[in-house]
Amino acid sequence: MANIVAIVGRPNVGKSTFFNRLVGSRKAIMDDESGVTRDRHYGYSEWIGKNFTVVDTGGYVTGSDDIFEESIRKQVDLAIAEATVILFMVDVEAGVTGLDEEFANVLRRSKKPIYIVANKADTFQRGHQAGEFYALGLGEEVFPISSQHGSGTGDLLDEVVKHFESEDEEDPDAGIPKIAIMGRPNAGKSSFANLLLGEERNIVTDIAGTTRDSIHSRYNAFGKEFILIDTAGLRRKAKVHEDIEFYSVMRAIRALEESDVCVVMIDATRGIEAQDINIIGLADKNKKGIVILVNKWDLVENKETNTAKEFEEKIYEKLGSMTYMPIIFTSVLTKQRVHKAIEKVIEVYENKMKKIPTSKLNEVMLEEIERYPPPSIKGKFVKIKYVTQIPTHNPTFAFFCNLPQYLRESYVRFLENKIRKHFGFEGVPINVIFKKK
Numbered sequence: 001m002a003n004i005v006a007i008v009g010r011p012n013v014g015k016s017t018f019f020n021r022l023v024g025s026r027k028a029i030m031d032d033e034s035g036v037t038r039d040r041h042y043g044y045s046e047w048i049g050k051n052f053t054v055v056d057t058g059g060y061v062t063g064s065d066d067i068f069e070e071s072i073r074k075q076v077d078l079a080i081a082e083a084t085v086i087l088f089m090v091d092v093e094a095g096v097t098g099l100d101e102e103f104a105n106v107l108r109r110s111k112k113p114i115y116i117v118a119n120k121a122d123t124f125q126r127g128h129q130a131g132e133f134y135a136l137g138l139g140e141e142v143f144p145i146s147s148q149h150g151s152g153t154g155d156l157l158d159e160v161v162k163h164f165e166s167e168d169e170e171d172p173d174a175g176i177p178k179i180a181i182m183g184r185p186n187a188g189k190s191s192f193a194n195l196l197l198g199e200e201r202n203i204v205t206d207i208a209g210t211t212r213d214s215i216h217s218r219y220n221a222f223g224k225e226f227i228l229i230d231t232a233g234l235r236r237k238a239k240v241h242e243d244i245e246f247y248s249v250m251r252a253i254r255a256l257e258e259s260d261v262c263v264v265m266i267d268a269t270r271g272i273e274a275q276d277i278n279i280i281g282l283a284d285k286n287k288k289g290i291v292i293l294v295n296k297w298d299l300v301e302n303k304e305t306n307t308a309k310e311f312e313e314k315i316y317e318k319l320g321s322m323t324y325m326p327i328i329f330t331s332v333l334t335k336q337r338v339h340k341a342i343e344k345v346i347e348v349y350e351n352k353m354k355k356i357p358t359s360k361l362n363e364v365m366l367e368e369i370e371r372y373p374p375p376s377i378k379g380k381f382v383k384i385k386y387v388t389q390i391p392t393h394n395p396t397f398a399f400f401c402n403l404p405q406y407l408r409e410s411y412v413r414f415l416e417n418k419i420r421k422h423f424g425f426e427g428v429p430i431n432v433i434f435k436k437k
Contacts, residue, residue, distance in 0.1 A: 006083035348427030404434035
């Protein structure tokens with residue numbers, strides 16, 4: 001990411017609103033409650049032909065013992081360190097505050113270009129009030145803007161893009177596989193992401209609900225690049241009370257929908273529960289690749305030779321027909337089988353993209369069909385003549401026959417099982433459709 005613009009400042013000055021305006025969507029959660037944005041998260045924007053990455057950060061607070069505020073400060077420091085340009089956002093309505101002055105001292109140590117962005121300058125009079133922020137003695141210029149309405153944004157971006165050394169052609173995430181890390185709260189999703197990334201990219205605490213937004217990060221493994229998406233823990237609807245948590249769940253579901261592979265993390269100390277099955281079912285419905293990670297395996301006591309196998313059988317029993325996905329037993333804390341897990345994720349993604357030659361399909365599947373033809377219904381005999389894989393984003397196989405309406409669900413399952421037996425597709429839902437010929 002060559003050109004990075006970090007939006008920083010104290011809580012409730014409008015950072016997330018401005019972030020959403022720059023990236024053109026409501027990616028960051030906005031609320032009047034302080035501390036809503038807890039992690040860095042990224043979006044992409046463009047101005048006069050120059051593409052850049054925008055980083056939204058949590059509100060910077062000093063002198064607090066709150067566990068989240070301490071973690072937020074670390075996240076802001078990381079965002080400042082990786083930024084090309086820093087936008088220090090302040091509030092025209094509130095004027096210069098003591099916290100603004102403290103944060104200005106923090107920013108003063110940075111060698112990066114800094115612009116003071118005086119937000120909420122919705123009127124001509126408020127625009128004039130922005131001049132008082134020159135007293136901070138920081139940055140190249142003060143820009144009065146309105147995050148809500150967009151006024152003043154163009155003048156600011158004209159100056160920001162002058163600091164970009166190179167021009168990225170398009171959204172750098174385009175065409176890169178996306179892996180969503182899903183699961184209930186406290187299953188170890190953020191710890192898993194941080195371990196893979198080798199840094200505290202996402203805030204981790206023992207408090208359920210720490211992660212609220214879906215956090216996107218670049219990850220490179222075994223010569224392949226991915227986008228890792230750490231999501232908020234998904235609770236049952238009955239337990240979702242806060243407005244913020246409701247939006248977090250919506251973001252997590254959206255992350256699932258835009259992903260290629262879903263890593264569903266299960267807490268080994270609790271076993272698979274109804275909400276885990278709901279998450280897996282949602283991924284299956286959306287035709288995503290799925291890998292199940294049973295985390296905290298180190299905490300399971302009295303393990304014997306067959307403990308993992310019995311645990312696995314219980315999972316498959318509860319999943320019903322959704323037994324095509326691999327299960328990896330791991331411990332993020334002890335780093336047990338973490339590399340095996342990411343290898344399996346890569347394998348599942350490749351299975352999702354796999355194309356079987358039509359000649360090979362017909363050679364194998366027509367022989368299976370001849371050995372076990374579709375059962376007759378009401379004296380009607382179905383004859384399957386030809387099979388091919390349709391060029392879609394998910395493995396879809398079209399069987400051409402004379403009477404597709406007479407094929408039963410049990411025979412559809414039989415064909416799917418035979419495809420998996422001969423061609424793999426572990427971890428990937430398969431579509432089997434029938435067309436008249």
